[in-house]
Every structure is written in structure tokens, then in C-alpha cells.
Amino acid sequence: MQVTMRIRRFNPEKDKKPYWGEYTLDNVEPNDRVLELLHRVKWEQDGTLSFRRSCAHGVCGSDGMRINGVNRLACKVLVNALGEGDHVKIQVEPMLGLQVLKDLIVDMEPFFEHYRSVMPYFVNNDPVPADGRERLQSAAARARFDDTTKCILCACCTTSCPSFWADGKYVGPAAIVQAHRFIFDDRDQAADERLKIMREPDGVWRCRTIFNCTSACPRDIEVTRAIGEVKMAIRRGGRGAIQETEGTEEAGGEG
Amino acid sequence: MATLVTTVTETLRYRGKIGQWSWMFHRISGLATLLFLGLHIIDTSWAAFYPELYEEAIAIYQSPLYTIGEFFLVAGVIYHAYNGLRVFLLDYKPAWWKYQRRAATIVWAASIVTLIPTFIFMANHALEFYNEADEVAGLQQIIDVQAEFALGFVVIIAAALVLSALYGLITRSRSRFVLPGRAEGMMWSFTRLSGVLILPLVFGHLAMIHVIQGVFDITGGGLQIVGTSAVNVSGEAAEFVGARWDQLLIGVAIWRVYDAFLLILATVHGFNGLRYVVNDYFHRPVVNRALNWAIVFGTVALCALGIAALLAGVDETAYEIAQEMTAH
Numbered sequence: 297m298q299v300t301m302r303i304r305r306f307n308p309e310k311d312k313k314p315y316w317g318e319y320t321l322d323n324v325e326p327n328d329r330v331l332e333l334l335h336r337v338k339w340e341q342d343g344t345l346s347f348r349r350s351c352a353h354g355v356c357g358s359d360g361m362r363i364n365g366v367n368r369l370a371c372k373v374l375v376n377a378l379g380e381g382d383h384v385k386i387q388v389e390p391m392l393g394l395q396v397l398k399d400l401i402v403d404m405e406p407f408f409e410h411y412r413s414v415m416p417y418f419v420n421n422d423p424v425p426a427d428g429r430e431r432l433q434s435a436a437a438r439a440r441f442d443d444t445t446k447c448i449l450c451a452c453c454t455t456s457c458p459s460f461w462a463d464g465k466y467v468g469p470a471a472i473v474q475a476h477r478f479i480f481d482d483r484d485q486a487a488d489e490r491l492k493i494m495r496e497p498d499g500v501w502r503c504r505t506i507f508n509c510t511s512a513c514p515r516d517i518e519v520t521r522a523i524g525e526v527k528m529a530i531r532r533g534g535r536g537a538i539q540e541t542e543g544t545e546e547a548g549g550e551g
Numbered sequence: 552m553a554t555l556v557t558t559v560t561e562t563l564r565y566r567g568k569i570g571q572w573s574w575m576f577h578r579i580s581g582l583a584t585l586l587f588l589g590l591h592i593i594d595t596s597w598a599a600f601y602p603e604l605y606e607e608a609i610a611i612y613q614s615p616l617y618t619i620g621e622f623f624l625v626a627g628v629i630y631h632a633y634n635g636l637r638v639f640l641l642d643y644k645p646a647w648w649k650y651q652r653r654a655a656t657i658v659w660a661a662s663i664v665t666l667i668p669t670f671i672f673m674a675n676h677a678l679e680f681y682n683e684a685d686e687v688a689g690l691q692q693i694i695d696v697q698a699e700f701a702l703g704f705v706v707i708i709a710a711a712l713v714l715s716a717l718y719g720l721i722t723r724s725r726s727r728f729v730l731p732g733r734a735e736g737m738m739w740s741f742t743r744l745s746g747v748l749i750l751p752l753v754f755g756h757l758a759m760i761h762v763i764q765g766v767f768d769i770t771g772g773g774l775q776i777v778g779t780s781a782v783n784v785s786g787e788a789a790e791f792v793g794a795r796w797d798q799l800l801i802g803v804a805i806w807r808v809y810d811a812f813l814l815i816l817a818t819v820h821g822f823n824g825l826r827y828v829v830n831d832y833f834h835r836p837v838v839n840r841a842l843n844w845a846i847v848f849g850t851v852a853l854c855a856l857g858i859a860a861l862l863a864g865v866d867e868t869a870y871e872i873a874q875e876m877t878a879h
Binding site: 362364365366392456458459461462463465495496497501502504505506507508510511518520521522523524525527528530531 | 554555557558561562564565566567568570571573574638641642643645646648651652729730733735736738739740827830831832834
């Protein structure tokens, strides 16, 4: 099949404004990935096309971009998911809400700044167990935050969020997912501190329950639900309430 | 402000699912309803304080432009109510997120199902009135009156901007308006809980004033006044309001209590929603602070005005003044 790629181009050294570049590719297989098509454009037609990718297998989270209007990982979207027949049109743009550095590459620094602001690391100052081995946790307690361990920091959710488009100061869905991962970990001791960060004016209250983040997540994380659970933990008053915040029932299956 | 443009264009371009559209219509319907609520509280307080102005306001409500607006208003309120209920449930039961798309579809369907009979009743009232009406308020009159409201809003915002700029110069503060301590979270809960409380109140209000009797029956001489045992003898809008507020149920002025709850809950809910919109799109400290101050002022002023009118009530002197005005 033939594919027309419409790609948002911008070179800060040459262009005043971004523009659309059009590239036609022949002999595309329906099960080619969009990333392969971007490679073909770069290798066969225009070597200046710039985009990030690293593992190319949906694990590293480098190639988040807006494909046919929705945030996706280029390495996880097949052409046949975007259209059928002899000719398919595919439109690729950089993610929204972060500054475009070149073509499809955006400045991820504000995103990672929000990520770091939620203390995304394990905090436990108790002495290690006497046998010197790991801190044990029940399967049910582990399952409580299993969903939010899956995040690969690709920024697809945060840059799909109208609240983040409106104001880049909003900490954003991805950072809240990371906070959730530690807040609901019963071995961690900094939940209250994280909840304090979350209830700041630029924290969870800027979420309007729109669900763009949930449908954008390439890892199928239940993002809006995680944000909702953090909101409930704050409203019900900190750590004690966390275990009561429901959510364990069906998550237990995998444990 | 630049992000407002981005959000508008990109909300149209980003292919979000139904939740994104629900959010957009929730905002638009909320802002439109708040605009009317502000006018409506001021208008209705005139029944107590300036009966002659109130007659004029109701005459304007009974004009084609406002009738069209009334259909949009009722549609907006009903959509906002149902979608608000959806957001309330999803926020308090995050595990129910799986049903959000179905819920959004149900909200649209329920809105339409509710609106069909509502619109039929409203259209009947409107046709009945316009077929018989000798004269309706002209466009020029409507524009003149609304221009005064618009001027009022502009003055308040301009004053807030000046004060905010002065405040910035004196304190050298370069921060936006921020609610103290845990107030942001409390407002989040208030908005959701008040929404649920407003829902039956506003549906009752819509049923009484838009469906059962209709805006046109407010000035219906000899008609029984909805929710009361009284008859509108003078046929003046002021008497309609006065009789409702004086109706007693087991010694309680039932409609004054009802209106007081609706007034406070809807005003705080509405202005808090406006605050969310302002904080999303207006980031410059001077502007952000000014708009937030204007919002706080608006909330307090409208609640105070409404409560003052409810306490003062509308008496027979007012009916007479209104009657004189209508006679002219």
C-alpha cells in the first residue's frame, strides 16, 4: 500500500514557523509501524527529519508523538490501525504543551521537573529486616499499586491533558501516577509528604476528570483512576485513609 | 491568555474521546448559566427594592431574544446537571472509570430525553404568549438594559485590575491568587457536593418557572401562582414574587428558604467554576489576582444582595408602584 505522511516540521535555525512536510511512501505493509515509516522518510527522502526513539519496542518511552490527532508511541502503532485500503494518510505532530525543539522533538525538561517534584523514589528509614533480606509485602499490598508501576515516562498522558495545555505549571497526570505508585506502597513512609505536594494549587485539583490521559496511555494505565484515588486519599485525610480507598478487589488477580 | 487560544484550537484538533467533549460542554454550559445567574439575582432583587425596574426586566425576559436564550439556558442547565452527576460519581468512585464513556453517552441521551417534553411545554407557553401579545420589548430596549450590566462588569474588572496593579507595586508580589491552606481541596469537594444538592433544587425551579407556568405567566393577571395558594391579582411580576415568598408551609416561608439555598449554593458553585477557568487561562499575576478578586467580590455581593431581597420581601406598596409603572 501507499502511505502519505504529513509531518509537522520545524528547524529553529531556519524556520520562523512550523510547517507541514508531505512524504509519499510506496510498498508499505499493513503491519509496518509508524516508527518504521518515519525511518523510511528520514533514510530515503529527507535526512534532516528529527525525532527521538531508542528501544523501538514500546519500553523506553522515547517516541511519544501525536499520530492522527492522538498521542501515541510511534513504535506501537501499526499502519493498519490508522487506515485500510491502497492508500493511507498519516499525520504526525510533536506532543502538545511542551516547547518544540526541532521537528517532533520537544523539550521534556518541564515534564521531568514535575516528575522529580513528587519524590518518585522509595522512602523508608527503618532498619533493614534482621535477616538482611528484602522488606516483605503481601501480594495484595503489592497489587494495590501494580498498575502505576507500569509507567515509562513517555509523556503521552500529560501532553494529552487540556489542563496541562492550559497551564504547564500543573504537575500533570504522569507525575501523579508516579506519586500514586509510592503513596499506595505500604512499605513507603513518605505518603503524607507526597499528599502535601499533591494538594498544592498546581497538584491534583487541576484535574477535571476528562480521561484524555487514560485513553492516551500506551501502557494502558488507568491514569484518571489513579489520580482519583490520590484525590480521595487527600480528602479522606492522609495515610490512614489510603488503605481504605478502594481499588484492591480486581487488581489482586495478577499477584 | 495565549494558552486559552491553544486550548481552544487544540481541543478541536486533538482527537480526545467523548470525555473531552463532555468537559468542553460542561465548561461552556456552566459559564453561560453563571452569566444568566448573575443577571437573574440582580433582576430579582429589584422586585424587593425597585419594583418598577423589575417589571421592565420581566418585560425583557418576555421578548423573542430572551425566549431563544431561555431554550439554550434550560438545555445548558440540564446537560450541566447530568454531566456534573457523572463527574461526581467518577471522582468519588475512581474504580468506576471503566463506565465513563458509556456514562457520557447516557448523559447526552438523558439530556435529550429530558429536553424534548421540556421544550414542548416551553414552546407552547411561548407561542401562546406571542400570538396574543400586543407589544414586546424591542431590541433597542434590551440592548440598552444589557449594556448597563455589561458596563457594570467592565467597571468591576477594571477596578480590580487597578487595585491588583497597585497591590503589585506596593507589595512587589509577583504571585497569582492562591487559596490558603487546604481550601483548594475543600472547594473541590464543595463544588461536587453543592452540585448534587443544586440538582433537585434547580430542576424544581425549572419545572415551576419554565415548564408548569412559564416565564410568560409571571405577569398573568388572575392566574394562580405556581407553588402557592395565591392568585396574582394585579398581574404584576412583583406580586408573583411577593406571593411566592410569603407562602407559608407549617409556618415556614418555604419558597424563601428554597430560594436562599439555591442562591447560595449556585452562586458559590458557579463562581468557583469561573475561578477554575480563570486560573487555567490567565497566568499573569496582576490579571490573575484581579480576576480572582472580582470573583470573590461577585460571589459575596450577589449572595448579600439575594439574601437582602429575600429578607425584605415584596409588599403591596411594591405591587402598586409596579402597577403604576406598567400603566404608563
